[in-house]
Amino acid sequence: MKEPSSVRVIGAGLAGTEAAWQIAQSGVDVTLIEMRPQKRSPAHHTNEFAELVCSNSFGSLNADRASGLLQEELRRLKSVVIKTANLYSVPAGGALAVDRGKFSSALTNTLSLNPRIKIVRNEQLQLPHEEEITVIATGPLTSELLANDLKNFTGIEECHFFDAASPIVEGESIDLSKAFRASRYDKGDADYINCPMNKEQYLAFRNALVNAEQSEVKDFEKGNANFFEGCLPIEELARRGEDTMRYGPLKPIGIWDPRWGDVEDKDVRRAKRAYAIVQLRQEDNAGRLWNLVGFQTNLKWGEQRRVLQMIPGLEKADFIRFGVMHRNTFINSPKLLKPTLQFRKRPNLIAAGQLVGTEGYAAAVAGGWLAGTNAALLAKGLDPITMPITTMIGALTNFISNDKTITKVKKGFQPMPANFGLLPELNKPIRDKRSRYGAYRDRALKDLGRYNQ
Numbered sequence: 004m005k006e007p008s009s010v011r012v013i014g015a016g017l018a019g020t021e022a023a024w025q026i027a028q029s030g031v032d033v034t035l036i037e038m039r040p041q042k043r044s045p046a047h048h049t050n051e052f053a054e055l056v057c058s059n060s061f062g063s064l065n066a067d068r069a070s071g072l073l074q075e076e077l078r079r080l081k082s083v084v085i086k087t088a089n090l091y092s093v094p095a096g097g098a099l100a101v102d103r104g105k106f107s108s109a110l111t112n113t114l115s116l117n118p119r120i121k122i123v124r125n126e127q128l129q130l131p132h133e134e135e136i137t138v139i140a141t142g143p144l145t146s147e148l149l150a151n152d153l154k155n156f157t158g159i160e161e162c163h164f165f166d167a168a169s170p171i172v173e174g175e176s177i178d179l180s181k182a183f184r185a186s187r188y189d190k191g192d193a194d195y196i197n198c199p200m201n202k203e204q205y206l207a208f209r210n211a212l213v214n215a216e217q218s219e220v221k222d223f224e225k226g227n228a229n230f231f232e233g234c235l236p237i238e239e240l241a242r243r244g245e246d247t248m249r250y251g252p253l254k255p256i257g258i259w260d261p262r263w264g265d266v267e268d269k270d271v272r273r274a275k276r277a278y279a280i281v282q283l284r285q286e287d288n289a290g291r292l293w294n295l296v297g298f299q300t301n302l303k304w305g306e307q308r309r310v311l312q313m314i315p316g317l318e319k320a321d322f323i324r325f326g327v328m329h330r331n332t333f334i335n336s337p338k339l340l341k342p343t344l345q346f347r348k349r350p351n352l353i354a355a356g357q358l359v360g361t362e363g364y365a366a367a368v369a370g371g372w373l374a375g376t377n378a379a380l381l382a383k384g385l386d387p388i389t390m391p392i393t394t395m396i397g398a399l400t401n402f403i404s405n406d407k408t409i410t411k412v413k414k415g416f417q418p419m420p421a422n423f424g425l426l427p428e429l430n431k432p433i434r435d436k437r438s439r440y441g442a443y444r445d446r447a448l449k450d451l452g453r454y455n456q
């Protein structure tokens with residue numbers, strides 16, 4: 004085996020911290036570069052590594068929930084971040100929440116004391132030389148100069164600085180006795196799920212949207228609010244006028260439920276059609292995830308659930324991801340990355356964390372684990388690994404790095420959190436949801452077996 008080369012990790016957030024630790028644990032020297040405190044991000048408040056910028060929760064501890072399964076996989080893979088989170092956990096009713104100060108200080112100490120980890124407190128201004136094995140994990144608030152260099156490297160279209168995404172719901176939670184499949188003017192296949200509203204339902208829905216509680220828009224995001232006249236939050240459309248949504252994303256024209264009868268006459272059709280229609284578009288090839296078209300929003304998550312469940316057919320919808328409109332640097336990973344998290348056009352450059360379009364703290368740690376593991380393998384002249392797609396870490400990496408999975412049904416790439424909709428179907432389908440999720444968990448942990456020795 005060749006003498007391992009050293010590796011550079013840029014960004015000591017959740018992903019970079021995990022990556023640097025895994026590299027050092029593999030016996031490879033690593034330089035970890037963090038810009039704080041020399042340069043501040045608009046959301047971080049401390050100089051510590053792995054700072055949690057908002058909530059202090061990693062999500063459910065229960066391994067038959069998606070975030071719980073991902074945590075359990077990481078625990079078995081000897082993640083230093085999850086181990087430290089367990090050590091500094093606080094009671095949170097079944098979730099893994101931490102004392103954020105103690106958690107970040109402990110990780111900063113642990114890494115600082117490791118003789119294989121050299122820490123440099125400097126802003127990285129551009130991508131390092133192509134020969135150097137590098138993990139880039141600079142997160143949603145990557146500093147401007149580096150983000151520009153990354154954009155030059157990926158191409159302008161492939162690096163995004165703002166995320167305006169609609170909520171995603173689980174397909175099986177949509178009530179198809181009220182909703183129906185069809186496309187506008189019956190063009191092509193019946194690709195959309197349509198939720199029809201009568202006038203009374205529409206007005207009540209609009210009223211709820213207009214009065215729902217908004218999330219706080221951070222100072223550093225305010226400038227972006229003006230950029231997207233063509234991509235306004237749904238609550239803003241609702242505010243602009245009683246019918247604005249009916250002339251926009253809720254337009255009912257040309258959408259017909261076969262259950263309304265076989266009507267030829269245009270006037271009768273017009274009189275019988277819905278007053279407004281919410282459309283959902285398929286998000287994955289298997290049709291298990293559906294996004295609400297045109298529903299990017301700034302509403303608080305609890306409010307999104309309450310208001311969107313007023314839509315006929317979505318009364319019991321399970322939300323996989325809520326709508327967002329916020330500053331977020333992320334790359335078009337399905338086009339750029341391999342499932343090893345290496346860039347296709349520069350295999351020595353590996354990306355991890357929110358930058359690759361995963362969402363959530365545990366998902367960032369998972370990316371850091373894989374990126375660090377693979378950087379160390381490359382440094383030793385060995386082949387990098389991919390994780391089984393039956394595991395949550397593998398399913399998530401496969402989703403973000405697989406252009407076939409995404410582009411067949413959807414043009415743009417939007418960040419994705421851990422969820423069971425990403426896992427392949429079981430050999431024998433199980434109808435009961437709890438039992439099914441339990442079976443996903445058992446399969447994932449079994450298939451992870453050979454990686455967690």
Ligand SMILES: Cc1cc2nc3c(=O)[nH]c(=O)nc-3n(C[C@H](O)[C@H](O)[C@H](O)COP(=O)(O)OP(=O)(O)OC[C@H]3O[C@@H](n4cnc5c(N)ncnc54)[C@H](O)[C@@H]3O)c2cc1C
Nearest residue numbers: 014016017018038057058127141142146356357363364367
């Ligand atoms: C305002 C805000 C609130 C959020 N709230 C939540 C939440 O409640 N729950 C949740 O799960 N997720 C939340 N997220 C998403 C969250 O950022 C990620 O889940 C997670 O922190 C991503 O980890 P990361 O390691 O990719 O990035 P980060 O944790 O952001 O780490 C990136 C690191 O890179 C450093 N860095 C950036 N540029 C450079 C450079 N050029 N040179 C050197 N260092 C650099 C940064 O200082 C930072 O330390 C939030 C994001 C934002 C912006």
